[in-house]
Amino acid sequence: MIVTGQPEEFRELLGRARAEGAVVGLHPTMGALHPGHLANIRQAAHDCDLAAVTIFVNPLQFGPGEDFEKYPRTLDQDLAAADEAGAGVVLCPPPEAMFSQVPLTTVAVRGLSGRWEGASRPGHFDGVATIVTKLFALAGECRAYFGEKDFQQLAVVRRLVADLSLPVEVVACPTVREPDGLALSSRNRYLGQDERRAAPGIYWALLAGKRSIEEDGLRDGHEVVRTMVRACEREPLVDLEYAAVVRPDDLEPLDEVVLPARLLIAGRVGRARLIDNVAVGGEGT
Amino acid sequence: MIVTGQPEEFRELLGRARAEGAVVGLHPTMGALHPGHLANIRQAAHDCDLAAVTIFVNPLQFGPGEDFEKYPRTLDQDLAAADEAGAGVVLCPPPEAMFSQVPLTTVAVRGLSGRWEGASRPGHFDGVATIVTKLFALAGECRAYFGEKDFQQLAVVRRLVADLSLPVEVVACPTVREPDGLALSSRNRYLGQDERRAAPGIYWALLAGKRSIEEDGLRDGHEVVRTMVRACEREPLVDLEYAAVVRPDDLEPLDEVVLPARLLIAGRVGRARLIDNVAVGGEGT
Numbered sequence: 001m002i003v004t005g006q007p008e009e010f011r012e013l014l015g016r017a018r019a020e021g022a023v024v025g026l027h028p029t030m031g032a033l034h035p036g037h038l039a040n041i042r043q044a045a046h047d048c049d050l051a052a053v054t055i056f057v058n059p060l061q062f063g064p065g066e067d068f069e070k071y072p073r074t075l076d077q078d079l080a081a082a083d084e085a086g087a088g089v090v091l092c093p094p095p096e097a098m099f100s101q102v103p104l105t106t107v108a109v110r111g112l113s114g115r116w117e118g119a120s121r122p123g124h125f126d127g128v129a130t131i132v133t134k135l136f137a138l139a140g141e142c143r144a145y146f147g148e149k150d151f152q153q154l155a156v157v158r159r160l161v162a163d164l165s166l167p168v169e170v171v172a173c174p175t176v177r178e179p180d181g182l183a184l185s186s187r188n189r190y191l192g193q194d195e196r197r198a199a200p201g202i203y204w205a206l207l208a209g210k211r212s213i214e215e216d217g218l219r220d221g222h223e224v225v226r227t228m229v230r231a232c233e234r235e236p237l238v239d240l241e242y243a244a245v246v247r248p249d250d251l252e253p254l255d256e257v258v259l260p261a262r263l264l265i266a267g268r269v270g271r272a273r274l275i276d277n278v279a280v281g282g283e284g285t
Numbered sequence: 286m287i288v289t290g291q292p293e294e295f296r297e298l299l300g301r302a303r304a305e306g307a308v309v310g311l312h313p314t315m316g317a318l319h320p321g322h323l324a325n326i327r328q329a330a331h332d333c334d335l336a337a338v339t340i341f342v343n344p345l346q347f348g349p350g351e352d353f354e355k356y357p358r359t360l361d362q363d364l365a366a367a368d369e370a371g372a373g374v375v376l377c378p379p380p381e382a383m384f385s386q387v388p389l390t391t392v393a394v395r396g397l398s399g400r401w402e403g404a405s406r407p408g409h410f411d412g413v414a415t416i417v418t419k420l421f422a423l424a425g426e427c428r429a430y431f432g433e434k435d436f437q438q439l440a441v442v443r444r445l446v447a448d449l450s451l452p453v454e455v456v457a458c459p460t461v462r463e464p465d466g467l468a469l470s471s472r473n474r475y476l477g478q479d480e481r482r483a484a485p486g487i488y489w490a491l492l493a494g495k496r497s498i499e500e501d502g503l504r505d506g507h508e509v510v511r512t513m514v515r516a517c518e519r520e521p522l523v524d525l526e527y528a529a530v531v532r533p534d535d536l537e538p539l540d541e542v543v544l545p546a547r548l549l550i551a552g553r554v555g556r557a558r559l560i561d562n563v564a565v566g567g568e569g570t
Binding site for chain 2: 007011015019099101103104105106107108109110111112129130133134137138140141159160162163164165166167
């Protein structure tokens with residue numbers, strides 16, 4: 001596995017591999033790799049000739065007062081785990097190698113970026129879209145692996161790839177869960193013991209919503225949302241931010257449920273802000 | 286010369302040429318090609334193995350009430366002229382081939398885009414930055430040729446290429462002028478006979494400003510601007526919008542002139558809105 005801190009070296013390595021006929025798989029991350037990331041890297045290594053991983057805690061996607069400074073940074077373990085999972089190249093640039101001057105350019109996906117996570121975290125998806133466009137430009141033609149766990153991010157990335165005609169095939173990777181259903185997330189390490197026990201309540205609420213549609217035949221979107229809200233209330237440590245049933249491509253909320261749909265929940269558990277989602281009546285997990 | 290209306294075919298043609306070792310030169314245009322464009326195409330064909338030209342009247346960069354509908358469209362002549370100038374591939378897509386759905390993604394270059402032309406034409410440079418990013422994504426690694434005539438556009442493109450790490454080398458092409466100094470522009474055809482005679486006044490005013498700095502040693506930016514304003518006033522048909530002396534990279538106006546600098550003028554002559562600029566104390570024309 002080749003590790004570089006230099007974006008231009010990363011570009012060259014991938015370009016050279018492509019020139020020799022390799023299909024490149026890219027998994028962009030902010031590090032703090034957990035088994036969810038590693039499953040994505042394994043999938044990229046399995047599908048492609050070369051799995052490339054980026055590890056960069058992107059300052060553009062953190063708002064004021066968010067956890068940019070405290071975001072877990074575990075580079076040595078990350079590199080060992082990425083190697084083990086089959087990564088061939090890792091880019092882990094220092095901030096000044098990514099931005100030699102303050103960037104003035106922003107990539108924004110209107111509409112999609114403003115709702116749900118975007119409403120709670122203004123500017124977040126502009127930061128995501130901007131860094132992802134830059135990482136795609138560095139990586140060149142590739143398959144890019146993104147977890148379904150960050151479902152809105154996946155939708156934003158798919159849309160910007162289509163709108164900007166980027167030479168990238170976006171691949172959605174299923175959410176990896178703990179045995180009790182909690183979606184793996186780098187932010188789970190913020191959870192205390194009681195909070196950790198309460199946190200899977202988010203997933204159970206999503207499943208309650210899913211059952212209400214798939215088994216009980218509920219089609220009133222607001223009723224489905226109430227079902228999820230009531231399920232969340234059973235866990236007092238889960239401080240619900242939003243629950244929603246949406247169209248999968250643009251995350252528009254559905255008054256009447258049309259399938260396939262997606263259920264989204266965000267909430268705080270202690271000092272961790274957690275998000276999760278499930279598919280209803282369609283592909284995906 | 287290969288002509289295609291399909292962006293994906295354009296991508297493939299250029300990718301194949303690159304795979305065979307060709308250096309690709311790209312000149313994005315909105316058509317209505319004049320000898321200024323043709324000089325850029327000739328330069329691309331001279332410097333590179335394959336000169337690619339795009340002809341697309343980009344709706345994203347026109348504001349309401351601007352001349353999108355009326356913008357001159359002269360495809361047959363454009364293709365003949367591009368061929369003559371050495372173009373190897375031309376992409377001239379119908380709007381629906383560029384945008385199969387309404388694009389939600391915008392690329393914006395903060396600061397740079399808001400002043401001068403951006404102040405007169407809100408959203409204009411976001412439209413330029415977005416389409417240029419898309420054309421660059423389709424073209425892949427290339428040298429991209431942009432005229433100095435649209436100096437702010439050149440600065441915006443340079444900045445977005447740097448910020449987004451696009452695999453593009455931006456090449457500035459000198460402004461081509463009529464014998465009386467008028468910068469070539471597709472919008473010159475809007476000029477009536479008297480207006481055509483008055484229009485070079487913009488260039489003469491730029492030269493007056495340039496002389497005041499280079500020959501008279503003027504360093505007070507406001508005095509330089511007044512010199513240009515007074516020169517414009519000699520042509521009553523020139524309705525000055527702004528005259529400015531700016532730093533070349535970010536187009537920040539200069540209270541005290543530091544070299545190299547750039548002089549900018551925009552004004553209306555009849556129904557044509559014209560812009561022009563000259564270099565002071567540095568490279569460029």
